[in-house]
Amino acid sequence: MLLSALLTGLVLGGTYALIAMGLTLQYGVARIMNLAYGDVIIAAAFGAFVLFNLAGLNPLLGLLIIVPAGFVLSYLIYALMLQPLARRSGDRGRLEVDSILATFGLLFVIQGIALVVFGSGFMSYSFLAVPINILGTPLAANRVLAFALAVLLGGGLYLLLTRTRWGTAIRAVAVAPGSAPLVGIDVDRVARFAFALGGALAAAGGVIISMYLTFSATAGVVFTMKALVVVIMGGVGNIPGALAAGLILGVVETLVASFIDPGLTLAATYLIFLAVLVLRPSGLFGRNAS
Amino acid sequence: MTARNLSLGLLGLVVLALLAAAPFYAGPYPLGLLIGILSYGVLATAWAMFSGPTRYVSLATVAFFGVGAYTVAVLGDVLPYPLILVVAAIIGALLAILVGLATLRLAGVYFVVFTFGLTELVRQLVTYYEVNVTKTLGRYVFLPLGPEHIFWQLLALGGATLVLAWWVRRSRIGLALRVIGDDPVAASHLGIDITRTKLVLFAASAVIMTLAGAIQAPRWTYIEPSIVFNPTVSFLTVIMALLGGPNRLVGPLLGAIPLFLLFEWLSANFPNHYSIILGLLFIAIVFLLPNGVLAFGEGLLNRLRGLTREVAR
Numbered sequence: 001m002l003l004s005a006l007l008t009g010l011v012l013g014g015t016y017a018l019i020a021m022g023l024t025l026q027y028g029v030a031r032i033m034n035l036a037y038g039d040v041i042i043a044a045a046f047g048a049f050v051l052f053n054l055a056g057l058n059p060l061l062g063l064l065i066i067v068p069a070g071f072v073l074s075y076l077i078y079a080l081m082l083q084p085l086a087r088r089s090g091d092r093g094r095l096e097v098d099s100i101l102a103t104f105g106l107l108f109v110i111q112g113i114a115l116v117v118f119g120s121g122f123m124s125y126s127f128l129a130v131p132i133n134i135l136g137t138p139l140a141a142n143r144v145l146a147f148a149l150a151v152l153l154g155g156g157l158y159l160l161l162t163r164t165r166w167g168t169a170i171r172a173v174a175v176a177p178g179s180a181p182l183v184g185i186d187v188d189r190v191a192r193f194a195f196a197l198g199g200a201l202a203a204a205g206g207v208i209i210s211m212y213l214t215f216s217a218t219a220g221v222v223f224t225m226k227a228l229v230v231v232i233m234g235g236v237g238n239i240p241g242a243l244a245a246g247l248i249l250g251v252v253e254t255l256v257a258s259f260i261d262p263g264l265t266l267a268a269t270y271l272i273f274l275a276v277l278v279l280r281p282s283g284l285f286g287r288n289a290s
Numbered sequence: 291m292t293a294r295n296l297s298l299g300l301l302g303l304v305v306l307a308l309l310a311a312a313p314f315y316a317g318p319y320p321l322g323l324l325i326g327i328l329s330y331g332v333l334a335t336a337w338a339m340f341s342g343p344t345r346y347v348s349l350a351t352v353a354f355f356g357v358g359a360y361t362v363a364v365l366g367d368v369l370p371y372p373l374i375l376v377v378a379a380i381i382g383a384l385l386a387i388l389v390g391l392a393t394l395r396l397a398g399v400y401f402v403v404f405t406f407g408l409t410e411l412v413r414q415l416v417t418y419y420e421v422n423v424t425k426t427l428g429r430y431v432f433l434p435l436g437p438e439h440i441f442w443q444l445l446a447l448g449g450a451t452l453v454l455a456w457w458v459r460r461s462r463i464g465l466a467l468r469v470i471g472d473d474p475v476a477a478s479h480l481g482i483d484i485t486r487t488k489l490v491l492f493a494a495s496a497v498i499m500t501l502a503g504a505i506q507a508p509r510w511t512y513i514e515p516s517i518v519f520n521p522t523v524s525f526l527t528v529i530m531a532l533l534g535g536p537n538r539l540v541g542p543l544l545g546a547i548p549l550f551l552l553f554e555w556l557s558a559n560f561p562n563h564y565s566i567i568l569g570l571l572f573i574a575i576v577f578l579l580p581n582g583v584l585a586f587g588e589g590l591l592n593r594l595r596g597l598t599r600e601v602a603r
Contacts, residue, residue, distance in 0.1 A: 108569030
């Protein structure tokens, strides 16, 4: 029972870590606190659902369509809506408030479209719902696949950020947006790219979630919250931190759901959030608070 | 200045008297609209009382509003009505102090995020309690209160809120809040107890929101977590205050009137596309009117005056 809960928790945590990486790119690099992030995830989940049911496309192939679509869409959102706000606001505080308010509006737009098209019911489809034996505990194959995909994508992103010039530029902007232009980095372009990359990761997370969880048009808020908790817990802009924090959150949630009550998972999430904010505002794995 | 204040106060009293008589001449539908406008006017004014000067954007309005409504639903048969309102106000204050102590020390964005999810958390906790402890989801509210009673109570609450907001703006605490909003570091060097000042105002604004919910509980008859903790209420409160200008006394109230009417019209005519339109409207307001309509209008007026002066020369 405990082992099975732990394994399920790790699998869930892998997905959380993946979606948190996208948000940490958007907030840490592009300086946009995106409250519509979870709704992008849900939109991608609906996309996978439609491709699976109407075109008979399995979600693995769906990823090849939806992830680039998430990238392009986020790129456009940044260029059309957020960049003007970033240019207008001189200081960082102003941009934070403006971007929160604007993406809050965006949340209602995306959610409203999902409600019009799909209604408010819970959705799911059956893909690879066969049990696999791991360490003597049966685990659904789709969950295992979801975990493998999260590791693959997250690992790929980590290599991209640490081993390429592009990644170095992104990290430079995250650490010192003021000094990055001095070494010839185009901060605007990097921010746009990081925001779009974050959107692509959200889309990937959405497809993965749709493989093994039920979702609904109004579930975006909860995913935004979970991604944010993981980001703050891991330290803003810290990719390994997001990975560790995601796994912790997934395990804690599953333990609460299996041993206390499934209705209290969000309460557990919040408790962790508050504890981290009060005790270590820079995150469990972050550098000292500035 | 005093003469102006006096005449403004008199004008306010006249408007108040005219409104107080409304249930005697307005039909049920206009009265319903007036209740809605007043309700959002109260929420937006209370929101701006804290969020205007401090620039801490709270997205938790409906958490307090819903707690007020639920308190009435739970205690409706047990306690006399005025006492229920007192209990609701105390619960709202306690919740606000709890949330405030945990989050008000933190940087703005964490506060926004926490309040953003607070509604969802309170809703889950209430649902959990109802399902597991009382074994019923949803309650009936039977109180002998007609729409006119609700209207008068809201009017009184609205009047009190405006007076409180006016007093806060003039008092030391209002000044302290503005300093905190402009520069928290300077504020703490001036010897302002930042956390306590913010906490007091946050709790006051939360109590008003809780009462607004408690007063309106009898209107629903049937109450369920998904009805009274509807995040759209928080969303509307913020756009109304932003539209009118959160740094003006009557700004939020003036923002509430057109947006509430628009909201009614939209939900009657485009029930399915309602939240899309609202989201777009929100984005447009953030883009076009960062300081609110009143500030925009004044800026326009000043420019016009400058222009006429130049022409006269």
